[in-house]
Amino acid sequence: MKYSSIFAGLNVLVKEEGPSSLWRGWGGKFFGYGVQGGCKFGLYEYFKKRYSDMLPDSNKSTIYFLSSASAQIIADVGLSPFESVKVRVQTQPMFAKGLIDGFPRVYATEGLSGFYRGLLPLWGRNLPFSMLMFSTFEHTVDFLYQKVIQKRKENCSTIQQLGATCLAGYISGAVGTVVSNPADNIVSSLYNKKAENIIHAVKSIGLRNLFTRSLPIRITLVGPVITMQWFFYDTIKILTGLPTTGGLPRDLEEVNI
Numbered sequence: 001m002k003y004s005s006i007f008a009g010l011n012v013l014v015k016e017e018g019p020s021s022l023w024r025g026w027g028g029k030f031f032g033y034g035v036q037g038g039c040k041f042g043l044y045e046y047f048k049k050r051y052s053d054m055l056p057d058s059n060k061s062t063i064y065f066l067s068s069a070s071a072q073i074i075a076d077v078g079l080s081p082f083e084s085v086k087v088r089v090q091t092q093p094m095f096a097k098g099l100i101d102g103f104p105r106v107y108a109t110e111g112l113s114g115f116y117r118g119l120l121p122l123w124g125r126n127l128p129f130s131m132l133m134f135s136t137f138e139h140t141v142d143f144l145y146q147k148v149i150q151k152r153k154e155n156c157s158t159i160q161q162l163g164a165t166c167l168a169g170y171i172s173g174a175v176g177t178v179v180s181n182p183a184d185n186i187v188s189s190l191y192n193k194k195a196e197n198i199i200h201a202v203k204s205i206g207l208r209n210l211f212t213r214s215l216p217i218r219i220t221l222v223g224p225v226i227t228m229q230w231f232f233y234d235t236i237k238i239l240t241g242l243p244t245t246g247g248l249p250r251d252l253e254e255v256n257i
Contacts, residue, residue, distance in 0.1 A: 031099065032082025033225075036075045041233050043071035044134060045245075061135055068134035069127055076122050081106075081115035083122065087188060118187045121198060125183030133176035133226065140168035141246030153243065161244045165234045166227050168246065173226030177218050182210040184218065 047067035055063065085102035088095045096102035106114045144164045145153055153161060186201045195201035202210060234244040 029082075029086055032079050032086060035082065036079035037229055039075035039078055040068075040071050040130065041229070043074055044068055047071055060138070064135040064138050065131045068130045072126050072130040073123065076119065076126055079126075080119045080122055083187075084115050084117060087118075091188075118190045121183055121187045121190055121201075124198075125180045125187055128183070129176035129180035132179050133172045136175045137168045137172035137230065138246045140171050141165070144168060158238060161238070162231060162234060165230050165244055165246075169227040169230035170223045172230075173223045174219050176226070177222045178215070181213075181215050181218060185210055185213050 044067050047070045048063060051058070051063050051066050055066075081103070082099070085096070085099055085106055088106070089098060089102055096105050110117070141164055144167065145151060145156070149156060149160060149164065151160075156164075185205055186195075186198055189195045189201040189205060190198070195204050205213065230245070237244060
């Protein structure tokens with residue numbers, strides 16, 4: 001087996017393609033997820049307010065699920081073109097060097113549809129991830145204030161609030177990664193043309209590998225990334241005079257999850 005472990009794979013990659021191969025596709029990752037993150041977090045707050053007003057008697061989890069799903073659907077439309085180039089650059093070294101030559105190459109060979117070839121499986125990966133990530137984050141923050149810090153959010157220091165944000169962010173990222181891993185493997189298979197459709201991708205990857213392939217490294221990478229996203233997002237909210245995300249807006253005894 002060529003790649004017996006994550007570290008063995010990194011070692012082989014560096015030996016065969018040089019250290020620069022470790023950074024291949026960084027532009028698509030940086031700009032793509034920058035666009036997606038801005039849309040996702042901003043629209044989540046918007047939809048959460050709208051759905052709370054429309055469905056005042058609904059369970060909190062229902063509001064979180066609906067809000068995150070609505071935000072993610074729109075955010076992934078912005079992410080998909082960057083993701084399509086990123087995956088090709090990472091897995092096909094001769095395809096392009098980055099976004100500048102990657103975008104026209106995809107358009108020239110596949111047209112506009114090439115940028116959205118993996119949109120459906122991208123939704124399949126990111127919708128469950130986002131729904132569980134936001135819901136887990138909100139409930140974890142509530143739990144931390146209620147059971148660990150044992151204070152209302154507005155009575156906590158900025159450091160305590162951002163500490164709760166970071167811990168809840170990492171937990172929510174790990175949970176979302178486990179659930180979305182099968183769809184992530186399908187997306188990679190489709191973009192690399194290793195399968196013609198989702199059914200073929202599932203058959204070629206295998207049911208076990210669908211859930212386990214690349215999972216350790218995804219948790220290792222995604223957890224800190226989600227943590228930093230939440231940290232920067234809530235830091236910006238604090239600097240602009242807004243409260244951090246989640247937490248208990250009323251007395252602890254009145255909390256109804």
